[in-house]
Amino acid sequence: MRRAGTVLAAVVAAGVLLLVVLGAVKRDDQAFSLGAPPSGVAVDLKPRQEACQAPIAVPDGTDFDQVRLPVGTYTKPGPALTVTVRRGRDVLVRRRVAAGYRDGSTLRVDTGRSIGGRDLSVCLRNDGTVPLALYGSGAAVESSQLRVDGGDDAIVDLALSFGREPRSLLSLVPDVLDRATLFRSPRLAPAVYLLVLLVLVLGAAALAATALRRAEEDVPGRDAPAPAGGARDAEPGAGDAPAGPAAAVPDARD
Structure with missing residues (x-):
């Protein structure tokens, strides 16, 4: 039992140490996301058309400096885009994405500053001459809605995510x-x-140790007493005399 407990303690300690090392080494650069997976085309953004996702609330204690969105270009070079981040009606950031990105790529737009807070909107305007597919899913975010060119709210949400320094x-x-x-x-x-x-x-860990102890206690013959007198007393050898009264010896004179 003592050996099994030592092995178990070593395994638990090694697992905790591994988690700490991986947590210290592995780095993550995603601040948060809206929670809408890129399960399909949310908006087919036509030339000179703009789509805005709002309102967006950054989680408390978090900020971002990069906007990310998967897009499709229908096998053609992607059109130029203008990405705007606003708080209410105030423009916080406006960045232009050059044309020529590939189909199925994820746009990564650096804001040049850290942004946090609430009541944000992210707008994408197609400045090119070909349509652009913005990926997302249907009504995945209850607290935010998508609007295209000031029209009615759409029943889809963009698969937006936001990055920060790793x-x-x-x-x-x-x-x-x-x-x-x-x-x-x-x-x-x-x-x-x-x-x-x-x-x-x-x-x-305690439950595992208890299970090991009970498993060892249930091993057949583990607590059986050893026979007294040694092996010869426990099991007669082949040359030992048979037990019981002495056999009669015939008399040669008869």
């Missing part, structure tokens, strides 16, 4: 805990959820 996954743990407490009681701090996670990990 950060290690380990540095994102406080943000993850903070977002996990979105619907918590105000009396519970994010550290409580970290404590619960540790209790779950240690509890799983």
Whole structure:
């Protein structure tokens, strides 16, 4: 049991160490996304047409400096685009995307500054002479809507995502805990959820150790007593005399 417990403790420690190392080494550059997967063409943006997704709320404690969107060009070189980020009616950023990008590519537009807050809109205007497919999915984001050239709100949403300077996954743990407490009681701090996670990990290790101990206890013959007197007493050899009364020896004189 002691050896099995040592092996289990070593495995758990190695797993925790591996997670910490991967969290420190692996880096992520995505700030957040709208949550609309690129499952199909959300808008077929015609020349001189503009589509705007709004309102967009950046999660608290987060900002972005890059706008990303997968697009389709129908096998032709992509048309020039103008990407505008607004807060209400105020223009925060306006960037032009040069023509010639490939079909099925993801546009990555640097804003040149960090942007956060609420009531944002992202607009894309087709400045070329060929149509452009903007990918997204149907009504995936309840808090935001898509409008094309000031018309009625569409029942689709763009697959927008937002990037920022790469950060290690380990540095994102406080943000993850903070977002996990979105619907918590105000009396519970994010550290409580970290404590619960540790209790779950240690509890799983304790259950595994208990299972190993019981498995060893259930091994057949593990606790059977050894026969007294050694092996010869336990099982007579081939040359030993048979048990019981001595056999009669015939008399030669008879």
